[in-house]
Amino acid sequence: MSVPVRIYPERSNRGFVDQVERLSGQRLLACYQCGNCSAGCPMADHMDLLPHQIIRSAQLGLAEALCGSRAIWACVSCMTCNGRCPKGVRIAEVIEAVREVVLRSNRRDDRLEVSALPAERLASLPPIALISAMRKLTS
Amino acid sequence: MRISYFPGCTLKNHAVNFDDSTIAACTRLGLTVTELDRWNCCGTVHGLASDDLIHRMAPITNLIRAKEADADAFMTGCAMCYSTLKRANLHLRENPEALSVVNGFLSLEQTDYRGDLDVLHLLELLRDRIGFAQLAARVERPLSGLRVACYYGCLLVRPRAAAIDDSENPKVMEDLMAALGATPVAFPLKTECCGAYQVVADPGIIAERTRRIMGSAASHGADLVVMSCPLCAYNLDDRQADARRLDPDLAPLPVFYFTQLMALALGCGEDVLRLERHRTDPRATLTARGLL
Ligand code: SF4
Numbered sequence: 001m002s003v004p005v006r007i008y009p010e011r012s013n014r015g016f017v018d019q020v021e022r023l024s025g026q027r028l029l030a031c032y033q034c035g036n037c038s039a040g041c042p043m044a045d046h047m048d049l050l051p052h053q054i055i056r057s058a059q060l061g062l063a064e065a066l067c068g069s070r071a072i073w074a075c076v077s078c079m080t081c082n083g084r085c086p087k088g089v090r091i092a093e094v095i096e097a098v099r100e101v102v103l104r105s106n107r108r109d110d111r112l113e114v115s116a117l118p119a120e121r122l123a124s125l126p127p128i129a130l131i132s133a134m135r136k137l138t139s
Numbered sequence: 140m141r142i143s144y145f146p147g148c149t150l151k152n153h154a155v156n157f158d159d160s161t162i163a164a165c166t167r168l169g170l171t172v173t174e175l176d177r178w179n180c181c182g183t184v185h186g187l188a189s190d191d192l193i194h195r196m197a198p199i200t201n202l203i204r205a206k207e208a209d210a211d212a213f214m215t216g217c218a219m220c221y222s223t224l225k226r227a228n229l230h231l232r233e234n235p236e237a238l239s240v241v242n243g244f245l246s247l248e249q250t251d252y253r254g255d256l257d258v259l260h261l262l263e264l265l266r267d268r269i270g271f272a273q274l275a276a277r278v279e280r281p282l283s284g285l286r287v288a289c290y291y292g293c294l295l296v297r298p299r300a301a302a303i304d305d306s307e308n309p310k311v312m313e314d315l316m317a318a319l320g321a322t323p324v325a326f327p328l329k330t331e332c333c334g335a336y337q338v339v340a341d342p343g344i345i346a347e348r349t350r351r352i353m354g355s356a357a358s359h360g361a362d363l364v365v366m367s368c369p370l371c372a373y374n375l376d377d378r379q380a381d382a383r384r385l386d387p388d389l390a391p392l393p394v395f396y397f398t399q400l401m402a403l404a405l406g407c408g409e410d411v412l413r414l415e416r417h418r419t420d421p422r423a424t425l426t427a428r429g430l431l
Pocket residue numbers: 030031032033034035036037038051052055084085086087088089091
């Protein structure tokens with residue numbers, strides 16, 4: 001007995017998938033969901049979607065789930081996942097691409113307001129911390 | 140050897156102990172270190188988006204200054220500056236189109252950038268251009284008995300294309316410490332991320348990271364942890380008290396820049412160590428080993 005399988009690409013959010021692939025320079029379907037990236041991620045405890053789930057969500061074009069997740073802001077681009085992916089997927093680049101989609105949108109949904117930080121904390125933070133946080137978390 | 144040196148912003152304030160000890164130790168080795176003329180902030184992080192050329196401008200203007208300096212080598216000690224400068228350089232080397240866009244944007248510069256300068260981290264310079272045996276011969280005050288955990292964090296070893304050593308088990312800092320007479324200890328978390336800039340928006344993450352990393356160093360018998368990044372040093376030293384609130388048994392463990400231990404071993408004066416800048420007081424540790 002043969003079972004016809006139909007794939008309907010128009011059902012996935014193609015525009016979002018294309019944008020993430022272009023910004024990250026990655027082919028999302030290269031990922032076969034082994035989970036190596038999540039196993040070594042130092043920020044996994046602080047993520048609502050683990051790195052391999054982020055990639056899966058991106059494959060499926062789940063823009064809202066990804067753009068609204070805490071995980072994309074928890075990732076610090078430490079590159080541990082990239083070095084361990086057996087398929088050579090650059091997970092960190094994919095996550096940066098999703099962050100960019102949010103930060104470049106009209107919503108300008110910044111994740112950090114430096115002027116709202118307590119004065120004492122602001123005074124103690126070195127420039128290297130402030131500049132990198134602003135680069136990663138603000139538009 | 141004439142070295143053109145990029146200190147980076149944080150070495151001019153929070154991490155003057157890194158800056159002063161770098162210059163003192165290198166000078167002691169007979170290197171002529173000149174701070175780069177008119178350097179600017181490198182931007183601290185490498186933009187990962189494929190079209191992010193605007194964030195290449197800050198590192199590349201520094202590389203233009205370095206070309207103009209025309210020294211024997213261009214070097215920085217800060218792990219984040221190193222990574223940002225090195226990765227912008229690699230990106231433009233591999234993308235002629237991006238290189239021409241950047242040069243077009245920077246058309247007021249006297250010098251066109253061609254991607255032909257090498258960005259070195261100080262640890263690479265010491266290992267590859269000077270040699271640890273040569274360095275060991277200059278040691279005046281061996282760091283005998285000092286048990287050191289070498290912490291690399293992320294950016295010295297990842298991504299691979301911009302790594303100064305093996306990504307999973309680097310040893311350049313251990314080799315340096317051994318050349319100085321110290322005893323490197325096993326340290327499984329030496330390449331584990333400290334949480335980086337999350338200290339700004341979510342310091343709780345850093346407390347958890349610091350507890351794990353410093354706890355591992357302590358459990359392997361380290362007297363101190365040595366590193367190359369002012370952001371790691373801030374998280375692991377200045378925020379150590381937060382980690383201790385999570386784990387009251389976490390013993391205070393001082394944090395050093397590798398250049399401070401070099402300066403100490405090479406016989407530089409105590410003033411260049413700037414020990415007053417440390418949050419976790421390192422004096423008792425050094426005194427116990429007869430080094431102060
Ligand atoms: S390590 Fe690579 S292949 Fe495995 S789940 Fe992560 S991205 Fe996919």
